[in-house]
Amino acid sequence: MADLNTKQKILNASVRLFNENGMANVRLQQIAKEIGISPGNLAYHFRNKEAIIEAINDDLYREAAEILSTYRIFPNLIDFDNQLTKYFSFIQKYPFYFLDLLEIERHYPAIRSKRQLHISKMISQIRKRFDFNYNRGLVIEEPRKGVYNGVANAIWVLITFWVPQNLVRGLEKSMDVTQFKEMVWNQVYPYFTDRGIAEYEQLIRPLLKKPSSEN
């Protein structure tokens, strides 16, 4: 473990520096210096900066796709809660990616389409949960056409930006997965039926109890 190959060292250092300084502000020399190699050597392993970013991007989407793939035949409330837990860790691992999204899209268009596709999948998966839970009688019928699309969109915004923005504001201390999940669940709450509220209170609410601070 202590002796990773140079290629992997470069990727690890890049992610670390990107998270700290933002992608646009990290110089190739800085990455090289960070792991004690020369700029020339770095260029030997990655043709250019874009190649580094694409490699990171691939890793990142592999992880993201894995989270999405846990969507099951029976996507109940607990299932979604589990997914949220995983997303929380994921976003904490790559905050730069969500803060630099627009810059990435502008400078590396190849990455853009991949991302747009993933966002669509994510939102549509969230959207499908409404249909599923409507059939189970846990959420009400869509009040007007497009409402649940809107809610799914809001959930995506919160999942995607709540963590990085709190990091930027220096609130990492007061940020925990419980708060994150409760916030997301609040998006669904207005659309629960009585049965939905009952199931939520029984299955999910207990999971959102703050762990005692003495730990």
Next chain:
Amino acid sequence: MADLNTKQKILNASVRLFNENGMANVRLQQIAKEIGISPGNLAYHFRNKEAIIEAINDDLYREAAEILSTYRIFPNLIDFDNQLTKYFSFIQKYPFYFLDLLEIERHYPAIRSKRQLHISKMISQIRKRFDFNYNRGLVIEEPRKGVYNGVANAIWVLITFWVPQNLVRGLEKSMDVTQFKEMVWNQVYPYFTDRGIAEYEQLIRPLLKKPSSEN
């Protein structure tokens, strides 16, 4: 109106270009070219790029502060709904600012403290509305300490990032103020008392009816 002074022309062109390309990607020469002046002339009016950004920032905060200042002695539900309408226009006017937030903070620290202050004011004003409406019997008592701070925070994230992110995703067509406001109101909904729900349905819901698309 057609003959603004050069200083104002520079600011207008800068905002336009920043919105299109992102602040970091707009060259001083590009701004100069946009309004048909030389780079030297631009430098005469603004010492450097930071001076341009600070001037825009000042305008921007003047507008933002004006919206916040409409918080009244009697901040009822309609009052908040009005504020949301104003915020929606404001954010549409300066989307670059919310997308480039992190870059601005990194490169122009003077701007950072102003922004942090404004965010705090905004969130704390949202937070105060919960106390006020608790006293009026429209929202329930805070279930646990910190919950309403969390909701106020989520509302801020949504107000701040929903519009710019939908612009980035190319969804400006399907984006309207009604959808925006309904999404924000959904944050409050889980905490309404029965009386709160009644007042919401009576006063706010009618405002959220989509205008007929034939217009």
Next chain:
DNA sequence: GTCTATAGAGTGATAGAC
């Protein structure tokens, strides 16, 4: 695979004439 050294392409900012 790794190094040193530097070419090449901008970009922000300035000098000085008009």
Next chain:
DNA sequence: GTCTATCACTCTATAGAC
């Protein structure tokens, strides 16, 4: 107030030795 010309600097990418 406005212009042209250019300096000083930064950063990416490459050349070529080991």
